Amino acid sequence: MIRVLRKQTATARHYTWVAPNAVVIGDVDLYDKTSVWYGCVLRGDLNTIRVGSFSNVQDRTIIHAARSTPTGLTAATSIGQSVTIGQSCMLRSTTVENEVIIGDRCILMEGSLVEHHSVLAPGTVLPPGRLVPSGQLWAGNPARYVRDLTKDEKAEIATVANNMFRVASDHSSEFLPSNFAYVEAENIKTALAEHAA
Template identity: 60%
Template sequence: MVAALARFSRKTLASVPSSLRPLLSRGFPLSSSSETAAAHPAASPPPPASSPATSGDRVRWDYRGQRQIIPLGQWVPKIAVDAFVAPNAVLAGQVTIYDAASVWYGSVLRGDLNKITLGFSSNVQERCVLHAAWSSPTGLPAETSVDRYVTIGGYCLLRSCTIEPECIIGQHSVLMEGSLVETNSILEAGSVLPPGRRIPTGELWAGNPARFVRKLTHEETLEIPKLAVAINDLMQSHFSEFLPYSTAYLEVEKLKKAFNIPL
């Protein structure tokens, strides 16, 4: 049956003018490969199928499907209007970001087990991970709470801890379950705060495990909120790059090209 159809197709194609044969056989070659090559010696092989990322009828994704805001069940991250969340940061579940706060590039706030809160004008810098456990072995609140004017340096890990207002957490620090950093305190870079450990008000701690170093001076405590405000001012320039009006330069470039104005 197949052979009969093939012979019939070749006879039909032979009776069609040569100018119409490419139209009939496009996409459905009716002759063998040798006959097609003889009939169309100048024809080039069909182009390879384009990948989904480059084909004309598909969308080119910049982040390969990465999602910035991830709802989990009934929990949806809440972000204030003037808060900055970097485009490659990830917020999932019970996460609340208050006004003027900032979550910088590559950070992950995973509130799938408990709440994560980032207070007013606080900042979580690059590559930080904030998580929360179901419960704390110390009996203290298991949620991760960061109050106002807190600066968290890059590459920190915070899990079910509480940070009161106006504190500095140095980069590469680890705060374990149930740990508490009281107001106007500083944890030096690379420190580890064990579960249930408390840093009293106005003290500088450092080490692994973290230990008391000295009392902070009055001038040092005044500088803590100033650092958070300075990072907030720096955040504004990054924040403006991801607002709709920041793409106005593209329209300007289109007009320059339309009127042959040198860019």
């Protein structure tokens, strides 16, 4: 069951955008102002997946959760607030805290933990049970410490996530509220235009 969780306020407009060809199944919670982009799969059939407010899951990324892990660590997948997950990533039974950037093509395995204000460079592979401490940049296969992030770099992480939500708002206006009905609408509009001519 997919749940979109919203905090009610009188002034702000809150919604979550899921691309028409993304697959979101099972026990998945998407909080306010999250976006799930084209070709993504969020599979909460074996365990829970949580994606926090202002986070974005970009094109062709797969997020799932094992029923249990051999390490004894939690098997659920938890993504915090203002997290940017790049394109073609794979996250399995992992925890990503608030304000993190996961670069394109990263792999995060069971029991791994990325603490807040951290960045994984594109192509990073985080082995099972690995910890990325707060405020650090990691890269490589397997992931290794590169350097500490500057104060400005840490501040930019939330800005990147907020900018992605604005882009998602533009994309959401291109589609009707459900499924691929817009394709049929375009066909009808074309047929009417041809008939009128």
